[in-house]
Amino acid sequence: MAFSQLQAAGKQTSENGNSNPNPIPLTRDVSVNVSRSLSSMDKAMETSIASTDAWRALQEHVAEIENTHLKDLLADQGRCEAMSKEDMGLYIDFSRQRATQDTIKKLMDLARAANLKEKIDAMYAGDHINSTEDRAVLHVATRARREQVICDDGKNQVPEVWGVLDRIKAFSEKVRSGEWKGATGKPIKNIVAIGIGGSFLGPLFVHTALRTEPKAMMQSRGRTLRFLANVDPIDVARALNGLDPEETMAVVISKTFTTAETMLNARTVRSWLTSQLGEESVAQHMVAVSTNLKLVKEFGIDPENAFGFWDWVGGRYSVCSAVGILPLSLQYGFEVMEQFLSGANAMDDHFRETPLESNLPVLMGLLSVWNISFLGYPARAILPYCQALSKLAPHIQQVSMESNGKGVDINGNVLPFEAGEIDFGEPGTNGQHSFYQLIHQGRVVPCDFIGIVRSQQSVYLKDEIVSNHDELMCNFFAQADALAYGKSREELRSQNVPDYLIPHRSFTGNRPSTSLLLPELSAYTVGQVLALYEHQVAVQGFVWNINSFDQWGVELGKVLASRVRQMINQSRNKHRFVNNSDGFNYSTTRLLNKYLQGKTQ
Numbered sequence: 001m002a003f004s005q006l007q008a009a010g011k012q013t014s015e016n017g018n019s020n021p022n023p024i025p026l027t028r029d030v031s032v033n034v035s036r037s038l039s040s041m042d043k044a045m046e047t048s049i050a051s052t053d054a055w056r057a058l059q060e061h062v063a064e065i066e067n068t069h070l071k072d073l074l075a076d077q078g079r080c081e082a083m084s085k086e087d088m089g090l091y092i093d094f095s096r097q098r099a100t101q102d103t104i105k106k107l108m109d110l111a112r113a114a115n116l117k118e119k120i121d122a123m124y125a126g127d128h129i130n131s132t133e134d135r136a137v138l139h140v141a142t143r144a145r146r147e148q149v150i151c152d153d154g155k156n157q158v159p160e161v162w163g164v165l166d167r168i169k170a171f172s173e174k175v176r177s178g179e180w181k182g183a184t185g186k187p188i189k190n191i192v193a194i195g196i197g198g199s200f201l202g203p204l205f206v207h208t209a210l211r212t213e214p215k216a217m218m219q220s221r222g223r224t225l226r227f228l229a230n231v232d233p234i235d236v237a238r239a240l241n242g243l244d245p246e247e248t249m250a251v252v253i254s255k256t257f258t259t260a261e262t263m264l265n266a267r268t269v270r271s272w273l274t275s276q277l278g279e280e281s282v283a284q285h286m287v288a289v290s291t292n293l294k295l296v297k298e299f300g301i302d303p304e305n306a307f308g309f310w311d312w313v314g315g316r317y318s319v320c321s322a323v324g325i326l327p328l329s330l331q332y333g334f335e336v337m338e339q340f341l342s343g344a345n346a347m348d349d350h351f352r353e354t355p356l357e358s359n360l361p362v363l364m365g366l367l368s369v370w371n372i373s374f375l376g377y378p379a380r381a382i383l384p385y386c387q388a389l390s391k392l393a394p395h396i397q398q399v400s401m402e403s404n405g406k407g408v409d410i411n412g413n414v415l416p417f418e419a420g421e422i423d424f425g426e427p428g429t430n431g432q433h434s435f436y437q438l439i440h441q442g443r444v445v446p447c448d449f450i451g452i453v454r455s456q457q458s459v460y461l462k463d464e465i466v467s468n469h470d471e472l473m474c475n476f477f478a479q480a481d482a483l484a485y486g487k488s489r490e491e492l493r494s495q496n497v498p499d500y501l502i503p504h505r506s507f508t509g510n511r512p513s514t515s516l517l518l519p520e521l522s523a524y525t526v527g528q529v530l531a532l533y534e535h536q537v538a539v540q541g542f543v544w545n546i547n548s549f550d551q552w553g554v555e556l557g558k559v560l561a562s563r564v565r566q567m568i569n570q571s572r573n574k575h576r577f578v579n580n581s582d583g584f585n586y587s588t589t590r591l592l593n594k595y596l597q598g599k600t601q
């Protein structure tokens, strides 16, 4: 079935043709955020996944779940077993979700009503599922095995992918071995990766995860990798501070090569280099990663030193392309990065081939739809009990929120429910001393706990009862149960807690979480985790029937910033302040003038 037909299938009144008796079958009122006329709401209802029997069955099922408590659900060993999955060395325990096996069955019906399997297949088949940009969505091709065939417009893309990877391997070996020399003959030891959004967060996540991995550590001895993302001059100063330009190479990473922040930072770093090493030094000290090789050349970077990728790789899904693999291979060597790609590829195979019932990203995705669209929990906390995963949450925040933060479905109909997830997180145990209070006694925020069996690093102090890593993991196990079980007033009374403190010290429990246990944090498992989350986000979008692969919502702010840029430029050149005729509203006019006046003081 073509993808357009799949979208249309999602538009049926219901799976069996029944019309929906409930015009707004939602657990939450969504009319507050977006003003929607009744007719557009009606239209959206008719055409949306929310009009299917499967959706309605889940809505009705909410009442049953409301009558359960996780402490009882967890007492059922059969359920716990059925709701834990192990594959490729990963162990995922969903038993602390507010869901029964019946819920899972109903979610599978929803997946079928949404044509989930067909949509996954359409993605792998290279259908242009990013319909607003008429693009395929093939980040899975960036980590394909050499012999795999993944086509866009009938052409296998894998040989091109490996063409770039082979060039990265050769180039990074040249730089790392010292054969590639800087303008003054010194070898390159420092890399500054300039990029923002998807051209930054994914590579930063992987770099942070590998920095203390023993093999990667050995490979990166004496080398530095820094990132420059924000256009804030403070970020420039921090990225360049202490670096010797003679030993530094800038990698300019931008899919479009037009992003204002990245291009300004690239010009700033170019001037930092050339002011000390001369104009010609750009050839040895600046390379690029982009789909726009024409603009790379115009910027002054030799196309020989540019590494391409393709419009079928979304920015936030690009870490496995040259976007991540070039700077990370320069730091850790290509071999380490090949392991990372293999891990992601293994998860891709799992996602494509495993039946929905035991498919890890599918289960994660469906359960998050359950939490968001049915139980009314719009946020999720990503809580790795591993400092090396400290940049996982910021990366997934972009992958998830830029992908699924949409107000219309793929056909342009206003959604009759709110899609998207509010993602945030911090590594445990740091988060425990920050926002866990709210998660335990305030709002319900489903959590992903991620634990590692064998740490990258070990510390054993003779007199301690457990190692540092065991101590960390004690919290991993304890927090999930604290959220699930809570602490009742009776328990507190039996512990002689004074009456006036009982309301303050009681915990309702019944707060959902998923526990993910990895055997170790290696380049390979980092790749698995990355792909697991990417596919989970895709599953959500496929079920909600939205386009998870465009990002029009970031455009308006960019346009308005460019008007302000022109204004600030004019005011500097003509020594004048903003006035009413400049077209800004009263508030912005005053704010701008405060800023401009402050600069002259």
Ligand code: F6P
Residues within 6 Å of the ligand: 196, 197, 198, 199, 253, 254, 255, 256, 257, 258, 259, 262, 315, 316, 402, 551, 554
């Ligand atoms: O924030 C919007 C966005 O387009 C992201 O999707 C993208 O990752 C980022 O900007 C950077 O874009 P580019 O790689 O083209 O510089």
